[in-house]
Amino acid sequence: MTARHPPLQPDPAWLRAFATLMSRIDAALGPARPKKPVVVCIAGGAAMHFYTGERYSRDVDAKIFARVMIDPQQLQVAYQGNDGRARLLYFDTQHNDSFALLHHAAYDDARPVSIDGIAARRLDIRLLTPVDLAVSKLSRFSAQDQDDIRALARHGLVTAAALRKRAEAALPEYVDNLERIRNSIDIACKQADEITRRKAGNGTLS
Numbered sequence: 001m002t003a004r005h006p007p008l009q010p011d012p013a014w015l016r017a018f019a020t021l022m023s024r025i026d027a028a029l030g031p032a033r034p035k036k037p038v039v040v041c042i043a044g045g046a047a048m049h050f051y052t053g054e055r056y057s058r059d060v061d062a063k064i065f066a067r068v069m070i071d072p073q074q075l076q077v078a079y080q081g082n083d084g085r086a087r088l089l090y091f092d093t094q095h096n097d098s099f100a101l102l103h104h105a106a107y108d109d110a111r112p113v114s115i116d117g118i119a120a121r122r123l124d125i126r127l128l129t130p131v132d133l134a135v136s137k138l139s140r141f142s143a144q145d146q147d148d149i150r151a152l153a154r155h156g157l158v159t160a161a162a163l164r165k166r167a168e169a170a171l172p173e174y175v176d177n178l179e180r181i182r183n184s185i186d187i188a189c190k191q192a193d194e195i196t197r198r199k200a201g202n203g204t205l206s
Helices: 013-027 044-052 130-136 143-156 159-172 178-202
Strands: 036-042 059-064 077-082 086-091 125-127
Touching: 013 059, 013 077, 013 086, 036 044, 044 059, 044 125, 044 143, 077 125, 086 143, 130 143, 130 159, 143 178, 159 178
Parallel strands: 036 125, 059 086
Antiparallel strands: 036 059, 077 086
16 A cells, blocks of 8 residues: 655745755766665755745755765755745755664655656655654754644644654664653653644644
């Protein structure tokens, strides 16, 4: 059975800038077709924007499963937002998931996404699933991370039960403070549960 995915909601202008970034990474692979597609897995605020249409992320956090040599100047795109304002989108070359809480199957389970102008046989672009995206935000657990988890819950993309199950399954491979991360899990699950119950109670959120 084919997995059912929630609809994606990126802003069209932002999406065009994202497609330009991906096309430049694709071009850096060279003219020859790779023996197998190079996977690019999108996380962070960019993945959040794909799923919710909220929070215009200026940077793209992603893991590229190949060595790609590209001029850093090619990893930023200026574009005009729908509000007429000049904006910048850039690929974050400093992104590192080594110390994040992440399920061992997160990249295998990531959602493929079709991007105009990109051949999937060359560049396989994927998004962390909503629950893995939420789990990845538990390590730092800043105010922005908590807002993101609440937004995923508000859009019906994450439940407290699913978040706890996935996060606790990832704990054996976590290398940082377990007490702190367990506390983050508890707080995030409580917040997600409150949002779910409020939605069930009145169908709206203030």
